[in-house]
Structure formats: structure tokens, C-alpha cells
Amino acid sequence: MQQHVRFERIWAAFLLAWVAAFSDAIGFLVLQQLGASFMSGNSMATGVALGRLDWPAALHSGFPIIMFFVGNMLGFLMLTLTRPWHIRSPFAIIFALEVIFLLAFLLVGSRSFQGGSVRPLDSWIFYVCTTLLTLAMGLQTATVRRARGEHISTTFVTGVLSNWANALAQYLPWLRQQLAEQSVLQVIRTPVHQASARHFFLLSGLWISYLIGAICGGVLELRLALTALVFPICILVVLIVIDVLQPFEREYF
Known part of the structure; x- marks a missing residue:
């Protein structure tokens, strides 16, 4: 039963990575290539714009940074405040x-959706939509931060790829040495190999889930416009129900 719970939680992380990439893809397509959770890219773009005294561009890339920070802080505050209150399903509140x-x-952006995107940058609706999307990504970033003892993120994958490379860099020399001393079957049965395989599966699954989410977002936005956001919303509703019925244990995240 314990192993089943762990496996279920890993798939919850994969689903959240899919949700984040899907939502990010929609924002990228309809909000002038907005990076709703790519704060390193937004920070670089803000710095370039400031260096060139391009104030509209600096606002375009700098505003999401502020909103993401606010959403992230709000998520952490909600988790912190729910501990003394012994709230059973804190993640369900954040997902809601x-x-x-x-x-x-979806609703605000659809009212001003024209020519495949939300109204241009000079519209207040554009910044309302930017605020809503980046707040959502900031909130999600505060939730799932650990799985199987590893630090992870479901809203951006640069750290996932770095950890993936680091894990392989440490594992491959060990594997080479072991294969020189033991058979392949013996190596596969060793706890070190099994732990490394689980780690590899976790990081690979996160990256693949994120990639698939972006693909789905790109494809469905062409056909459904902002209505495509119904799909990640439904996934979040499922995760809310799961957390209410069987709360996510924080040692897994």
C-alpha cells in the first residue's frame, strides 16, 4: 500500500508538470511570448530592455517577475498558515x-481575444491576463517541491535537466566499474542501481510530461483558443479531489 501511495504521488507530480507546460504554452502563444514561469528568461529580457532604455519592453518582461513572486509567496504563506490550523488538504486549497x-x-482573455492573441500591450486586459497566469504558476511552484527525496519543480525544467545530467555523471562511472566486476544481472539487482533507475525515471518523467504538456497546449490552442485551458483546469480538479480524499503527505513533496 505504501509503495502504491508513493507511485500515485509521483504521477501527481507528472500531471502538474503537464498542467504547467500546457498553461505556459497558452501564455506564450496569446500573450506576446510571455514566459509565465520562466523567470530567468524574463530577468534577462528585463535587464536587456533596461540597458537599452526600452521602458515598454522592460515592463512587459519585468511585470511577470513581480506577479510570479507574489503568487509563489502566497502559496508558501498558505502552506505555512495551514500547519497550525491542522488543515487536512492544504494543497487542495492552493490548487483550487x-x-x-x-x-x-480564460474568461477575461476570451473577451479580448483577436487575431490569435489577447489585445496588444497597451490594453489593461493584457496585464490582467498576465497577472492571472503568472500568479497561477507561482502558486503551483510552492506546492510540489520534493518527490522520492529529490528536489523537483513542476513549473520549469532547467533544474530538472541539470539534476538529470548530474545524476548520470555520477552514475555512469559507477556503472562502468561495477560491470567490470559483476554481471549485468548482479548490477541490476544492487540497491544503488535501483535507486539510480528510480531517480532517472522521476527526472525523465517530469521532463517528458512538461514537453507533452507544451505540445498539447500548442495543438489545442490552434483549435480551441483559450477554451483549451479547460483541460489543465480539469486535471487540477482531479488533483483537488485526490488531495481531499487522500491528502498528499508532505514527506513525498
């Missing part, structure tokens, strides 16, 4: 708030 932000983005 994320659903509200995504649904509001």
Missing part, C-alpha cells in the same frame, strides 16, 4: 486557487 486564476484568465 490556481483553478480560479486559470478560469478567470
Whole structure:
């Protein structure tokens, strides 16, 4: 039963990575290539714009940084405040708030959707949509941060790829030495190999889930526009139900 719970939680992380990439893809396509969770890219773009005294561009790339930070801080505050209150399903509360932000983005953005994107940068609606999407991504970033003892993120994958490379760099020399001393079957049965395989599966699954989410977002936005956000919203609703019925244990995250 314990192993089943762990496996279920890993798939919850994969689903959240899919949700984040799907939502990011929608934002990238309809909000002038907005990076809703790519704060390193936004920070670089803000610095370039400031260096060139391009104030509109600096606002375009700098504003999401502020909103993401606010959403992230709000998520951490909610988790912190729910501990003394002994709230059974704190993640469900955050996911519900994320659903509200995504649904509001869908409704507000659809009213000003024209030519495949939300109204140009000089429209207040553009910044409302930017706020809603980046707040949602900031909130999600505060939730799932550990799986199988590893630090992870479901909203951006640069750290995942770095950890993936680091794990392989440490594992391959060990594997080469072991294969020189033991058979392949003996190596596969060793705890070190099994732990490394689980780590590899976790990081690979996160990256693949994120990639598939972006693909789905790109494809469905062409056909459904912002209505495509119904799909990540439904996934979040499923995760809310799971957390209410069987709360996510924090040692897994």
C-alpha cells in the first residue's frame, strides 16, 4: 500500500508538470511570448530592455517577475498558515486557487481575444491576463517541491535537466566499474542501481510530461483558443479531489 501511495504521488507530480507546460504554452502563444514561469528568461529580457532604455519592453518582461513572486509567496504563506490550523488538504486549497486564476484568465482573455492573441500591450486586459497566469504558476511552484527525496519543480525544467545530467555523471562511472566486476544481472539487482533507475525515471518523467504538456497546449490552442485551458483546469480538479480524499503527505513533496 505504501509503495502504491508513493507511485500515485509521483504521477501527481507528472500531471502538474503537464498542467504547467500546457498553461505556459497558452501564455506564450496569446500573450506576446510571455514566459509565465520562466523567470530567468524574463530577468534577462528585463535587464536587456533596461540597458537599452526600452521602458515598454522592460515592463512587459519585468511585470511577470513581480506577479510570479507574489503568487509563489502566497502559496508558501498558505502552506505555512495551514500547519497550525491542522488543515487536512492544504494543497487542495492552493490548487483550487490556481483553478480560479486559470478560469478567470480564460474568461477575461476570451473577451479580448483577436487575431490569435489577447489585445496588444497597451490594453489593461493584457496585464490582467498576465497577472492571472503568472500568479497561477507561482502558486503551483510552492506546492510540489520534493518527490522520492529529490528536489523537483513542476513549473520549469532547467533544474530538472541539470539534476538529470548530474545524476548520470555520477552514475555512469559507477556503472562502468561495477560491470567490470559483476554481471549485468548482479548490477541490476544492487540497491544503488535501483535507486539510480528510480531517480532517472522521476527526472525523465517530469521532463517528458512538461514537453507533452507544451505540445498539447500548442495543438489545442490552434483549435480551441483559450477554451483549451479547460483541460489543465480539469486535471487540477482531479488533483483537488485526490488531495481531499487522500491528502498528499508532505514527506513525498
